[in-house]
Amino acid sequence: MELGTRPPLDPAAGVEHPWLVPAHFRVPDTDDQRPPRGGGPVRRSGRDRAVDLTAVLSSLLGGLLLLGASQEVAQPPSEALVVLDLTAGVVGCLALWGRRRWPVGVAVALLVLSSFSNAVGVAALFALFTVAVHRRWPTVLAVSAVSAVSGSLFVVFRPDPDVSGLWMSLLAAVLTAGVVAWGMFVRARRQLVLSLVDRARRAERERDLRVEQARHTERTRIAREMHDVLAHRISLLGMHAGALEYRPDAPPEEVARAAGVIRASARQAMDDLREVIGVLRDDTDGTPAGRPQPTLADVPTLVEESRQAGMRVELTIDVPRDVAAPEVIGRTAYRVVQEALTNVRKHAGGTVAAVHLSGRPGPGLTVDVVNPPVVGAHAFGALPSAGTGLVGVGERVGLAGGTVEHGWTAEGRFRLRVWLPWAA
Structure with missing residues (x-):
């Protein structure tokens, strides 16, 4: 494979090769590598680990703030529900560490927990964003439907006396739509970057192929020139040498003249051969200087x-x-x-x-x-x-x-x- 041994890009399949994406195109909150569907291991860079840790800590902090706000209502939840909510929040936030390997599974699990837990709400949004970035739109649509059902159940299980259920459902729908839209935008942008990188690499490979073809064509032309020139020179040598062999009693002047022609033809043949070999050994892109071509x-x-x-x-x-x-x-x-x-x-x-x-x-x-x-x-x-x-x-x-x-x-x-x- 040209230009290294990396596999070819498939922009339609998502971001599969993070080493091809420039650093300034990367999004801090998501992975640069599409998670494997089979739950295989995911290579994490130091930046990936930092992003995952930030997501976990942000989800914990946001969940605690939401849990604290739920205690300020006129009818706060029972102590058992608070403990259950806090436990679900901690488990859900820690589950974000596996969102790269199992994006759909983690997202569905957190959305189910968010149907009754305040503390897991922010973590569920992170997981939904990961699905929107790394999966195709049918999967994103299905997970979004789970999010809508989860929001409706939250209104039933955890009603707020100060806010109507309609407004809470509308707020959940807006948050879901915003997160999904942002994630799909990031996905589309990454696919565009990958397609541009792929196009640049293809253009580079085609350029190298054209250069190699030009070299092959030039060397073929040189081989033809070598055949034509050397065959001509050597045939002259053969003719003069044959004349000397046929007439060993020729006058010394004719012998000397024939020997001079043989020597001159041999020198010209060596010059031609030296020039051709020099061109064949030249691997640079520059065109070596040679003698003018005949007309x-x-x-x-x-x-x-x-x-x-x-x-x-x-x-x-x-x-x-x-x-x-x-x-x-x-x-x-x-x-x-x-x-x-x-x-x-x-x-x-x-x-x-x-x-x-x-x-x-x-x-x-x-x-x-x-x-x-x-x-x-x-x-x-x-x-x-x-x-x-x-x-x-x-x-x-x-x-x-x-x-x-x-x-x-x-x-x-x-x-x-x-x-x-x-x-x-």
């Missing part, structure tokens, strides 16, 4: 290099000189010609390769490379081939939005034809 204007230089290596190449270019081809089109055309000449050296050495480039903005650019089949065996032995040259050409041209055609013509020549789009 359509570099094709004549490529052909001349092949001619100096002993190949016979006929080059025809029918492209407007005053219009520069787009970078992608020019680089793709260059690599296509490079791969085509490499294949000719590998599979049809000694033949004449005809390279024809034509096109302009609008109709597009066409690269046509034709060569006849080799007659007899290669003079210097066939060079090894990975068999992926034309596959790489197809992938490269496909990325540029072009098309590739290759195969034997009716005249018995092998033809590689590539069309590349060139916007007007």
Whole structure:
């Protein structure tokens, strides 16, 4: 799982992962973790324990104040009822310590006790608030109904001569509605915070995925460049080395010239390989500086290099000189010609390769490379081939939005034809 091993968020299920909620979004009077329905253990932080202790002490103090106020009426309750009320209040307040683990059970029990006990009234409101925060609205509605029934029974069991039963029932209903509304507001706010945190984390994961995909794409492009460049250089090395092997009695000047070309090609191949390996080892987000990429204007230089290596190449270019081809089109055309000449050296050495480039903005650019089949065996032995040259050409041209055609013509020549789009 990305970004650590924490489980995914489920905002609709309530607050399940407190470590994802910023501290300034937390509500002091409620838990930051949804209580488990099975009554399992609940992890409590120091803040949670402080909140629970505050709730218990506040409920005890409020219950004692309500119990004391009940002694000031014209007809105070009996001593036995006072002792029962006080006992129920103490037990109910201490039960708040388990409201996180059993919110519904604690709330129902305290609401039942509040039907005759003044001292448990504040604790029952705390428990009702906990249910509103941590449970869905059907459960909250059911517990609220229990609260309404409990308030009605309190009016029956503990009537106040100075206040009518209607007003007491209305006050109980208002308190219940206010506590439930506050709890559901806190729940909705927490769900909103969690959804925003989840959205931010998803956006971060998507960003990391896009970065990784960009790196993979770049490394794939570098691998193609490595294949094209090194195959070209190594084929030149093979051709010159084969010439020296075929003509050991060549004049010293020709041998020296061929050896110089071999040394220069080997050095260029090593430079290309060093640059590619350096890029592959770079894991930073920055783009390493490299040599300028070839363009359509570099094709004549490529052909001349092949001619100096002993190949016979006929080059025809029918492209407007005053219009520069787009970078992608020019680089793709260059690599296509490079791969085509490499294949000719590998599979049809000694033949004449005809390279024809034509096109302009609008109709597009066409690269046509034709060569006849080799007659007899290669003079210097066939060079090894990975068999992926034309596959790489197809992938490269496909990325540029072009098309590739290759195969034997009716005249018995092998033809590689590539069309590349060139916007007007």
